Amino acid sequence: MANFDSINTVNIKLEEALAVAIKSEENRDFSPTIKGITVGLSSGTSGNRGVFLASEKERAYWVALVLDRVLGFSLKKRSIAFFLRANSNLYDSVKSKLLAFHFFDLLNSIDFHIKRLNTLQPSILVAQPSMLLELANAIEANKLVINPIKIISVAEVLTQEDKVYLTNVFKQTIHQAYQCTEGFLASTCEYGTLHFNEDFLIIEKKYIDKEQSRFHPIITDLRRRSQPIIRYELNDIIQEKASCLCGSKLMGIEAIEGRSDDILIFRNIENQEVKIFPDFFRRAIILSDNTINDYALIQTEPHRLILYTKSENQESFQMACEAIQELLNKNNIFKVEISQTNHNHTLKGQKLRRIKNDVRKTN
Ligand SMILES: [Zn+2]
Structure with missing residues (x-):
């Protein structure tokens, strides 16, 4: 940047x-x-x-990729429920006569989403794991009745335990798309294994452990022109999969570690439970001051947060605090105490979790 x-x-x-x-x-x-x-x-x-x-040409290519690798081509008319923090005209461009694209704004409440999904009856559901879990809970509580033919998990790491639970509730393979600023990196085959898109990406492995089982991918995107991505190292920790039943030559991923986040849970002014996705906190913090280059937010009690910010600006902590309080207030949550820590606790553990909910463990 x-x-x-x-x-x-x-x-x-x-x-x-x-x-x-x-x-x-x-x-x-x-x-x-x-x-x-x-x-x-x-x-x-x-x-x-x-x-x-993304230029128009790159966008068209991206659409083709999404159709081919993620949605799968079909002549049947399909409706897609797509949960996003922010829509993009990139996503809007997937629209066609055969695909009706419905943007679900993460800023809306879960009850609103359930109502809308029950009416829409999407054929394809795209959401981050934390939202898929919420929807699975609603299905189990008989509040939500939908029968999508395909489910795609995006944006957050899908843990093995969540994958098993979601597979059981939705009674189908949970597909994944691994995408970030740096590009559309991997998508799942029919066995639900993520494979790097090595037909247009060069993936070099920078091993980070002695056993050479975990690496940071260094990516080169052979397709991007407007914003070239050349030998760009990601912080994601990848575990390589030795082989996949599908027989693909594209490198398989056993697991993506180190991007796991938690949902933070609060009580609003009416004493109702409110869940806020980690992405909102992440954004609130990083948008509050662009000199912040590392941070961590840990919820230790329902009304207590610990915030770590690393930056050259003395005011960064205060600015991030204000942004977090503003986000909470918007959700009718007040009186949350934010204390400062000078140590990034999340780096201690094996998993890098910048936004972390530690409340459940103490209960
Ligand atoms: Zn495979």
Whole structure:
């Protein structure tokens, strides 16, 4: 991001791109582009915010990829329920006569989503694991009755235990798409194994353990032009899968570690339980001050949070606190205490969890 202006080939300045992307998130109007180039915001794997650019041609290619690898082509008319924190005209471009695309804004309540899903009866459901778990709970409670033919988990790490639970409730394979600012990296085969898209990506492995079982992928995207991705190292910890029953030559992924987050749970002013997805906290913190380059937020009690921020700016902690309180207040949650820590506890454990719910363990 520091070299964004010189790296991109479409003469777009980072400042300009950020302004457009942030404004479209705030107004929840996701149509603006710059010179026909789609601009999107992503928190990126390093936790700091990133901007991605996609030209019309790259967008068309992305659509083809999503159709081919994620949704699967079909001449049947299908409706897709897509849960996102922010829509993007990138996603909107998947729309066609055969595909009806329905954006589910994560800012809305779970009850609202359930009502809408019951009416819509989507043929394809796309959501992050934490939302899929919520929906699975609703199915078990007989509040939600849907029969999607395909379920795709995105944005967060799908843990093995969640995968098993979701597979049982939805009675089908849970598919995954591994995508970030740096590109569309991997998608699942018919056996539910993630395979890197090595037909247009070069994946180099930087091993991080002696046993050479875990690595950071260094990616080169052979397709991207407006924002070239060349030998870019991700912080994600990948466990390689030796082989897959599907017989694909594309490298399989056993697990993605280190991007696991938790949902934080609070009580609102009416004493109702409110669950807030980690992504909202992540965004609140990183958007509060762009000098923050590392952070952690741990919920220790229902009304107590511990916040760690690393930055060169003395005011960063205060700015992040205010952004978090604003997010909580928007959800009618008040009187949450945020205390500062100078140590990033999340780095101690094996898993890097920047947003962490520690409440359940103490209960
Ligand atoms: Zn496979």
